[in-house]
Amino acid sequence: MSRLLYIFFIALLSPAQANDLERNYASANQAKPKISIVVDDLGDNSIIAKQITELPVNLTMAILPKTPHAQKISNWAHQNGHEVIMHLPMEASSRPDLLGPGAIFSDMSQDQITDIILENARSIPHLVGINNHMGSLLTKDVEKMTWVMSLAKSQNWYFLDSKTSEESIAQDIALKNGLPNLGRDIFLDHHSESQKGELPKIIKLRMNRALSIAQREGHVVVICHPYAETLAFFEKHLAALEEQYEFVRASDLLSSDSYQIASKKQVPQSGNFNR
């Protein structure tokens, strides 16, 4: 039953009946493994971003600060019930040319990092969390991560570690600072130039891997990108997958019991690409 139809029905019932139904509805949804899809690298292309915001399930849109369409995409995402987070560019061990505006670097002071992040936030309305864009260098830097997490805490943001490097300690630092946090399980569509033609096949394989993690752990965090192949896959398969899985915003996992318990275990790594 759609949520809207459900709300209509519940309005017709007595309070006791409504309570029963609410419990059943909640437990039926709890029984489904949860999938959180996070779309990274948004902001430069508004056409595909608009199509993504029109997908029929809950998504988390990770928007690059100060990009030409950041504001517009955040507003569309919010209007369509998706969650908005800042995709914060962090220094990597290679390719500084891919960082884009609003990046933070290891030679910056705490004040500089704070100012940059707060200024970034002004280009992204509705934001409730952050995840790292690249960051293989910065996410292993205890001091810089402590500054980022304490600022995030003061703004009431959660932190999602994109885990672009096996050496990332970002989630541990978030945890130590009492910040709600989670980590990426699967990169759905990361690929090399030479694998471009194989992308539909890669997406299918990784999605299957994500589904088995969701079945086993009760939840999975999948990061993808605004590629035409990814959108085509979602348009074809998301509605059918929704029969068996519940698509949730990343922050919905933070309050989920199964996430809290399972997050103490080692989260499987997949598709690190050291940026």
Ligand SMILES: [Zn+2]
């Ligand atoms: Zn990114």
